[in-house]
Amino acid sequence: MTEGYRDQFLREGLLDPTPRGAEVELAVGRVRVHFAPADREVRVPAGVSVFDAASWNGIAIDSTCGGHGTCRKCRIRVLDGPAPVSRLDVRAFSPEQLRQGWRLACLAAAHGDLAVEVPPLVTRPKAATVGVGRQVILRPAIQKRYLKLAEPTLADQTSDLERLLAALDDLQLRVDLHALRRLPAALRASDYTITAVVVDDVLIDVEPGDSTARRYAIAFDLGTTTVVATLLDTATGTPVAVRSMLNKQQPFGADVITRISATMLDPEAIERLQTLAQDTLDELAADVCKQGEVNPAEVYEIALAGNATMTHLVLGVPPEPLGVAPFILSTRHWPELLAADVGVRVHPRARAVVFPSLGAYVGGDVVAGMLASGMDRDKRLRLFIDVGTNCEIVLGDGERILTTAAPAGPAFEGAAIRCGMRAADGAIEVVRVADGQLRLQVIGDVEPRGLCGSGLVDAVAELLTAGLIDRSGRFVPADRARELAPTLADRLTEIDGERIFVLHWGGVGEVREAIYLSQRDVRELQFAKAAISTGWSLLAEELGVTPRSIQQVLLAGSFGSYLSPANAIKIGLVPRLSVLRIVHAGNVAGEGAKMALLSVRERSGAAALLEEVRYVELSDRPDFNDRFVDQLAFPA
């Protein structure tokens, strides 16, 4: 969906063609691992396996099992440092090889500084590119094992389950009753050759014969407005189908506050909101399965990234404490969940990964976004902004990471704007002034019906450039306008005593049928951008850095993807940096959800983020209002 605009922005030179994520470096960590012959040294958290330390840093080690300890291909030699022998090492190596330091990299944890030698590749590691240009070694929680078991006899009355688990003795499994119910028939229907379906450490099913090739998962980005589902083939890491739809909770209000309010006014509202969110997810799941020609029963895991309110509602947890001071989450980390707990009818015992929240207004969507954009690993000072009604801001250098939420209001959604509308067909989304002429780009290439968030930012920025709006946000007087921009000045007029700038005259040239930008609209945008810039300027202060020293700004969320970096700088929504440093990060929440499904290591990285990132509450800061007023003016 966003690709067309991305291409256009690339052509216009507004977007940096280099994917920044490709440059990520590991930043948090306590031990050093030196890899020969590549002569690369990396720092990783103590306890990380050598295999992961290598794969996180793009150093390829042979593996066909993705680091599960089963293929025994990830042989490395420890040249220096602690290297205890694991239970699988003694099967994989001779005593002489063990003495020489040979170990399986996936089981060799780096508990101290290490120097290791990596033999040349024989097979290629399986990896997928997700998130902001991140390469993820495939290590999904979903595992399938094809097994040929011996038939029982009177002399060997081992129970069905113990027979199966003995063949999976490298895993410490819990067993779902569903799998046990299916086991006796599955074994006897297929001459004791079956496929065990494991998710994390749970045996959730057994399937007769060999079904190892088919293992799917669905990543959900549960937005307040839009919900996106991606069906993933976890065997290859590739997306099979993507669908999006409006959140069916829309009738309860456009933003999270109106939905929380609904649950306060009506005790039955929470159940209805839960059902509507669950129906949205379930319908999308059915859609992507149909589109991808996958049986829903072959989907064994889902991941869900949403803001705290959406996550509470879809799980049926009361959201009221999120909506009133002191803004309290029911929990940061969610307990073990099933897809059924969020109403998604795929495999009946499919499991669900729901992203944890950092705070009432820095939810799982932002945690997923941080994961996808490598906020915890990139050593550059980076600013992450998910622009929306509630705007989440993250600032960090990999070592120290701060986050906060800024109440931007609904301007970016097109609400509270005179001619505002959502980014749908008929919305003016790009506004340019060139050679004294106004040029509009309209979604769907149809007659303009209104102005969406990106169009609003563009219109204000272009009129600032043209001088028709001054730094304080006022439309200049008519005579000054004629002087500065004679070809545009007649568009500056009034309606009901309020000054407006007409963007599109409509059929008969009547001002009442026109699409315009009003003085009050400019004020709304000023409030919104001031909330955001107050947020990141306070975070910068907390971190002891200046906004100008920020090396990269990631604009995230569906709105961020459409925003012109140059105009975002122009109105002061982002710090004044080279436009090349402003990067569209795309749907990072959805990308984070995909990463969690493709790699258990990345998933645990998301959980670790909660300990690494500090949430800064702005609402109780005495200096917030002064700062906010200071930020209302547009930059010089």
Next chain:
Amino acid sequence: MTEGYRDQFLREGLLDPTPRGAEVELAVGRVRVHFAPADREVRVPAGVSVFDAASWNGIAIDSTCGGHGTCRKCRIRVLDGPAPVSRLDVRAFSPEQLRQGWRLACLAAAHGDLAVEVPPLVTRPKAATVGVGRQVILRPAIQKRYLKLAEPTLADQTSDLERLLAALDDLQLRVDLHALRRLPAALRASDYTITAVVVDDVLIDVEPGDSTARRYAIAFDLGTTTVVATLLDTATGTPVAVRSMLNKQQPFGADVITRISATMLDPEAIERLQTLAQDTLDELAADVCKQGEVNPAEVYEIALAGNATMTHLVLGVPPEPLGVAPFILSTRHWPELLAADVGVRVHPRARAVVFPSLGAYVGGDVVAGMLASGMDRDKRLRLFIDVGTNCEIVLGDGERILTTAAPAGPAFEGAAIRCGMRAADGAIEVVRVADGQLRLQVIGDVEPRGLCGSGLVDAVAELLTAGLIDRSGRFVPADRARELAPTLADRLTEIDGERIFVLHWGGVGEVREAIYLSQRDVRELQFAKAAISTGWSLLAEELGVTPRSIQQVLLAGSFGSYLSPANAIKIGLVPRLSVLRIVHAGNVAGEGAKMALLSVRERSGAAALLEEVRYVELSDRPDFNDRFVDQLAFPA
């Protein structure tokens, strides 16, 4: 229910009035713990806490929390042996005390031989007597904790769940989504004073205010014929209500084989059998809650002991492999289960303990029975017999324990017997010959309608004594009968060419209206008792002991409770021992289920039994048939 007969047997001197279980001693184990000043030395498995080692052996150590590490009352001093300092010891003792060896007994694991000193009691440990005279220290999996939490502020935005878990930091808890859904409202409804409901290591609910006094559990004995439910107050260990009813699966057949066959013939039968068993349990649960005036939502855990077929059926696991050679269980240990998984509507997230099975015909009921009768702890050579259609036999001395199943057939249930009936109103259950007169005891004191299992055994035994049946099992010729027992001889007659002995003539003295014992009935009983005695004689041989050296015989199950020990010896169903050594053990399956609910230690003892007990399969023994034929005659 059985108490009346127990009293009667006691009066008759047929039952040993001393509860044998009171003498149990710990027999399995690897380390020695010496207790001063009592000067008692016990052997326990390495790793067992000193607290448990003491309580298992009747040595009282102060405790009000039941060994959960919270009351800090269980102070002991380690005089000799390894005594690492636990995390709670440093809070409970001064450095000087720690140097002197003071430790909390509940956290002090005996990893080597120990000598400890136990201070005199200040409070009494809470214990309950269950099983075969066993004293169980209360340590239920259900725990309730009343907590007063600090209210959140903008300066302390800790999430609701983390706030709660911080107050439970001595427990490593998993959290049920249900508890999380209730948490925000519960906290805010009660000024942050709530009761946490924990079962095992799972937080299943939170309740506003202090509800710690109310914590209930239900123990089920799921029999093929009869199902018994006991509502337990886990705070005191006392049973609050007991109810029983027929298993609603009865229409599918009287024994497990007919029910397994039903699932083979009709693919939908398993679902119907599952529903019927679940309905039985659920109806009983509602009954005991009503009787005990307990809200079903206050029942947080259930335990279920049943044979392997019943357990498979109630869980919806296909039972077919149990019914055909090589007789394979789907599993020995069941996975983590909820009461809802067996259809019991109590607390929606109540958990379920389902007893594991040793083999297809030595099920969870027998494992529960072994637990209740202390088969793993009593050092005497003991024989445990659960008499029924399928008869389970256990022989052991605490160190070595063997078990097997004997296909006794339905004679003991009154089936396949000409005038047979279940032990219900109208069934002749006791038959005695005294002073040449036949005396009958009929259930319900009504007109006799038939002969139940215990009446069958009595009738045959008494006629053996009177000489009317010879050792080979034949009725003696009429003239010989007149010689031996003139007052009874006219009862020996014929019907349709088969010889019979009339027990009750009915209204008009017509043989066709009589209740009688037929020659074929005697044969059925011979087959049944031969199967059983072949079983225990083979187990004795495997163990290298003679049946005469057995020190105690436990007759278990509802049938065993009604059986006359003297007549059981007479017909050779049990070894020829002093009648005082034959003990009615009662409903040991139900008692075992209660023990599992009252003590997590006892529960893990049940799981441990599976590793300690060896299952001996009789059906593939080449000498089984010869042995069986040898056992058909009655003892001299």
